[in-house]
Amino acid sequence: MDTFVQQLINGLTIGAIYALIALGYTMVYGILRLINFAHGDVYMVGAFVGYYLSFSLGYAAGPSLLGLSIVLVSSMIVCALVGMAIERFAYRPIRKYARMATLITAIGVSLLIENLFVARLGAAPRAFPQLLQEQSYTLFGNAAISKSQILIFGVSVLLMLLLQWIIFKTKVGTAMRAVSFNLNSAKLMGINTDAIISFTFALGSALAAAGGVLTAQYNPQIDPLMGIITGLKAFVAAVLGGIGNVPGAVLGGLLIGIAETFVVGYGQIVGVPTTFRDAVAFAILILVLLFRPTGLLGSTVQEKV
Amino acid sequence: MKRTLLWLLFVGGACFVFACERRGGPGAGGSSGEIVVGYYGDLTGRTSNFGQSTKKGVEMAADELNKAGGINGRQIRILSEDDEGRPEKAATVVTKLIDQDRVIALLGEVASGNSLAAAPKAQAAHVPMISPSSTNPAVTQVGDYIFRVCFIDPFQGEVMAKFAANTLKAKKAAIMLDFNSPYSRGLTEFFEASFTRLGGQIVNKQSYTQGDRDYKGQLTAIRSTSPDVIYVPGYYGEVGVIAKQAQQLDIRVPLLGGDGWDATQLWDLGGNALNGDFISNHYSVDDPSPAIQKFVVDYRARYGTVPDALAALGYDAMRVLADSINRAGTTEGPKLRDAIAQTKNFVGVTGTINIDSQRNAVKPAVVLKLMDRKYVYQETIYPEGMGPTTSASPASTSGSPTMAADGTANSADNTNKSANP
Numbered sequence: 194m195d196t197f198v199q200q201l202i203n204g205l206t207i208g209a210i211y212a213l214i215a216l217g218y219t220m221v222y223g224i225l226r227l228i229n230f231a232h233g234d235v236y237m238v239g240a241f242v243g244y245y246l247s248f249s250l251g252y253a254a255g256p257s258l259l260g261l262s263i264v265l266v267s268s269m270i271v272c273a274l275v276g277m278a279i280e281r282f283a284y285r286p287i288r289k290y291a292r293m294a295t296l297i298t299a300i301g302v303s304l305l306i307e308n309l310f311v312a313r314l315g316a317a318p319r320a321f322p323q324l325l326q327e328q329s330y331t332l333f334g335n336a337a338i339s340k341s342q343i344l345i346f347g348v349s350v351l352l353m354l355l356l357q358w359i360i361f362k363t364k365v366g367t368a369m370r371a372v373s374f375n376l377n378s379a380k381l382m383g384i385n386t387d388a389i390i391s392f393t394f395a396l397g398s399a400l401a402a403a404g405g406v407l408t409a410q411y412n413p414q415i416d417p418l419m420g421i422i423t424g425l426k427a428f429v430a431a432v433l434g435g436i437g438n439v440p441g442a443v444l445g446g447l448l449i450g451i452a453e454t455f456v457v458g459y460g461q462i463v464g465v466p467t468t469f470r471d472a473v474a475f476a477i478l479i480l481v482l483l484f485r486p487t488g489l490l491g492s493t494v495q496e497k498v
Numbered sequence: 499m500k501r502t503l504l505w506l507l508f509v510g511g512a513c514f515v516f517a518c519e520r521r522g523g524p525g526a527g528g529s530s531g532e533i534v535v536g537y538y539g540d541l542t543g544r545t546s547n548f549g550q551s552t553k554k555g556v557e558m559a560a561d562e563l564n565k566a567g568g569i570n571g572r573q574i575r576i577l578s579e580d581d582e583g584r585p586e587k588a589a590t591v592v593t594k595l596i597d598q599d600r601v602i603a604l605l606g607e608v609a610s611g612n613s614l615a616a617a618p619k620a621q622a623a624h625v626p627m628i629s630p631s632s633t634n635p636a637v638t639q640v641g642d643y644i645f646r647v648c649f650i651d652p653f654q655g656e657v658m659a660k661f662a663a664n665t666l667k668a669k670k671a672a673i674m675l676d677f678n679s680p681y682s683r684g685l686t687e688f689f690e691a692s693f694t695r696l697g698g699q700i701v702n703k704q705s706y707t708q709g710d711r712d713y714k715g716q717l718t719a720i721r722s723t724s725p726d727v728i729y730v731p732g733y734y735g736e737v738g739v740i741a742k743q744a745q746q747l748d749i750r751v752p753l754l755g756g757d758g759w760d761a762t763q764l765w766d767l768g769g770n771a772l773n774g775d776f777i778s779n780h781y782s783v784d785d786p787s788p789a790i791q792k793f794v795v796d797y798r799a800r801y802g803t804v805p806d807a808l809a810a811l812g813y814d815a816m817r818v819l820a821d822s823i824n825r826a827g828t829t830e831g832p833k834l835r836d837a838i839a840q841t842k843n844f845v846g847v848t849g850t851i852n853i854d855s856q857r858n859a860v861k862p863a864v865v866l867k868l869m870d871r872k873y874v875y876q877e878t879i880y881p882e883g884m885g886p887t888t889s890a891s892p893a894s895t896s897g898s899p900t901m902a903a904d905g906t907a908n909s910a911d912n913t914n915k916s917a918n919p
Contacts, residue, residue, distance in 0.1 A: 196722040199747070203714035316582060317546040318735050320766030327771075329748045335721070339746035412711050412739050413767050416544070423711065457704075457715030467705050467716060468677045 195334035200458040201451065202332075206342045206411065208450020209349040213404035214427035215434065215442035216356060217276075217397025223373040223437035224393050225288070227295050231279055231302040232401060233424015235272055238306065239402025240415045241314075243268040244321050253322035261324040265348070265406050269399040276398025277391050285387070310417035318416040321409035341410040352403055353443055356396070360439065369393060373437070422471060426453075429478040435491020444489060449474050532575045533568075533829055535560070535819065536601030538591050538616065539608060543583030544708060544735050547761035548608035548808050552630055553578055554801055555812025556605055559820070569823050577601060585615035592616040596623045602829035603628065605815050608808055609733070610634030610681040617644045624831040626838055628819055630811035631757065631780070634684045638857040643831070645838050645857045647815045647846065648757075648780055649881070651681070655688025657778045657863045657879045658729065658754050663696035665865075665877065666752070666776075668726035670701045674716055674740065676732040677705035685731035685756055701725050706736065713740045717747050727751055733758040738767025745771035752776055760806045765871045775868045780807040781848040782864045782875040793847045807848065814846035
C-alpha cells in the first residue's frame with residue numbers, strides 16, 4: 194500500500210510537469226490548429242534561463258525560497274518573450290499558407306533551437322543549482338513526499354487555476370475563446386487576432402518555462418536535448434486529454450505520468466521491462482488515435498465545408 | 499544551376515586540398531620527427547567529465563616526457579578528437595585519427611561502449627590502442643592490438659561484493675543498472691555472482707537508460723524490498739540524480755558504485771545525498787605514496803583541481819605507451835604491440851602495471867567513501883594471488899593476501915547511512 198501511494202505521488206509529480214507543457218500545446222492548437230513542435234524546446238530554454246539566472250543573480254550559492262521565486266518568474270517572462278518571438282518570426286509570416294507549411298516550420302524551429310544550444314553550450318548535461326532546501330515528509334507508512342514534489346504540485350495547481358481564470362474571467366480570455374471558435378469572425382468583430390495569438394504563445398511558453406525550472410529542482414540534470422522526449426510525451430498528453438481542451442491537457446498529463454511510473458514500478462511483475470517507460474506514452478497515443486481520436490474530454494467538431 | 503555547380507566544385511576542391519595537406523602532415527610515421535599519438539574521448543557529451551579528465555592526464559604526461567627530452571629525442575604530440583560520448587562517433591573519429599592523421603597509437607576511451615565501437619578500427623589498421631579506463635572484459639577481447647591499464651569488471655564487481663558482504667555485513671542487496679551500457683551490465687553480472695557466492699541475496703533488480711529524467715519508480719520498487727545496500731553501477735550523470743531522488747524518497751541505506759561515479763559533476767547533481775555512499779576506484783588521492791602525492795601536487799599546480807582516477811589512468815596510459823615505444827625502439831605497429839604486451843612491473847600512479855596475456859592490467863582496487871565532496875579511503879582489495887607486498891600502494895598497512903582492510907580508517911560509523919539500520 195505504501196509503495197502504491199508512493200508510486201502514485203511519483204507519477205503525479207512528473208504528470209504535473211507534462212500537464213504544464215501540454216497546456217501550451219493545447220492552447221496553441223485550439224487557436225491556430227497548429228501543433229507547435231518547438232514547444233518542448235521552450236521548456237528546455239526555460240530550464241537553461243533559470244540555470245543562468247541563478248548564477249548571475251547569485252542564488253546558486255545556497256537554497257532560498259526568494260531566489261527560487263525570482264528565478265522561476267524571470268524565466269517565465271523570458272520564455273514568454275521567446276514564445277512570442279517564435280510566433281512572430283516563424284509562424285505569422287506563413288500563417289496564410291497551407292497548415293502543413295506551418296507544421297514543418299515548427300519542426301524546423303525545434304531543430305534550430307536545439308542545435309543552437311548544442312553549438313553554443315555543448316551537449317554535456319549541466320547541474321542545475323539547488324534552489325530549494327530539500328527535505329522529505331512521511332505521509333503515512335513509508336510513503337514520502339519531498340519539498341520539491343510539493344513545490345511542483347503547488348505551483349502547477351496555482352498556474353492552472355490562474356490560466357483557468359484568465360481564459361474564463363478576463364477580456365483577453367474571452368477574446369482567446371472567440372479566436373479559437375473562429376479566427377475570421379473574431380477578426381470581423383474587431384478583435385486584434387494577431388495580438389491574441391501572440392498572447393497565447395506567451396502564456397503557453399511561460400507555463401513550459403515554469404515546468405523547466407520546476408523539473409530542474411526535482412532532477413537537476415539539464416541538457417539542450419531534454420525537451421525532445423518530454424515535449425513529445427506532453428504532446429501525447431494533450432492528445433489523450435483531447436487536443437484543444439484545457440482541462441483535458443491537465444488530465445492527460447497526469448495520466449501519462451502515472452502510467453509511466455506504474456510501468457516502471459509494476460511492469461516487471463507482468464513481464465514488461467522498465468525500459469519500456471517511454472514506449473508506453475506512444476502506445477497510449479496510438480490507442481487514443483484508434484479508438485477515441487477526440488481524446489478523453491474532447492468533443493467532435495464537425496468540419497465546416 | 500551553373501552557379502551551384504561552380505560552388506560545388508569550389509567546395510569539393512577546397513576539401514580535397516585540405517585533405518591532402520593533412521595527409522602529408524606530421525604523423526607520417528618513420529623513426530624520426532614527432533611521435534603523433536591519437537587521443538579520443540567524450541569532450542562535450544553526457545560523460546564529458548571523463549573525457550576531459552583523461553585528456554588532462556594524457557597531456558600532462560606527454561608534456562613531462564617532452565620536457566625530459568622526449569622519447570629517444572623525439573617529441574610527443576597528442577591529437578585529440580571529441581566523440582561526444584557516442585559509440586558511432588567514436589568509431590568515426592578513430593578512423594580519422596588512423597587514416598588521416600596517421601597516429602602511431604591510440605589512447606581512449608573511458609566508457610566501455612565507446613571503446614568497443616572504436617577498437618575494431620584500431621585492430622584492423624594494426625594501430626595499438628590503450629584504453630586508460632574501460633573496464634568491460636570484452637574491450638581487449640577485440641584483438642591483440644587492444645590493451646588497457648586498468649582492472650576489469652569481474653574484479654571490480656567482486657571488490658564491491660566483498661566490501662558489501664564482509665565489511666558492511668550486508669545480507670540483501672538491490673541493483674539499479676544502466677540498461678544500455680556494457681559497463682553497467684558487466685558490473686551487475688559480476689557483483690551479483692560474487693555477492694550471492696558470499697552468502698548474500700539480490701532482492702531486486704531495476705534498470706534505467708541514460709537520459710531518463712525520473713528514477714523514483716524504480717527506487718520506490720527497490721525500497722519496498724528493504725535492501726541493506728543498493729548497487730548502482732552507472733555513470734555519474736545519472737547516478738547523481740539517482741542519489742538525490744533516493745534521498746527524497748527517504749532511502750537511507752548506502753548506495754554502492756564503481757569508477758563510473760568519479761567526476762566532479764557527480765557532486766553538483768547529487769550534493770549531500772551522496773554522503774555515506776561507497777565506490778570502488780583505481781586509486782586514492784589520500785594515498786601517501788610519494789609517486790601519487792607528486793602526481794597530485796603537479797596536477798593541482800597545472801589544472802587547479804584534484805586529479806580523479808580517470809586523470810591518473812590517462813597519465814599512466816600515456817606513460818606506459820612512452821615506455822613501450824622506448825623499449826621497442828620504433829613506432830611500427832607490430833613491434834610496438836609486442837612491447838606493450840611485455841610491460842611488467844611498470845610503476846604507475848594507479849599502482850604497479852603488469853599486462854597479462856589477455857592484455858589487461860592486473861591491479862588492486864580501492865574502496866572509497868563519499869563524504870562532503872571528498873573520497874575517503876576505506877580499504878584496498880587485491881586480486882587473487884596478489885598481496886600488498888607486490889603492490890606499490892603503501893596505503894594499506896596490513897591484511898590478508900586477498901583482502902587488506904584498513905581497520906583504523908574511517909569506518910561506516912560516522913554517517914547518516916548504515917548498512918544495517
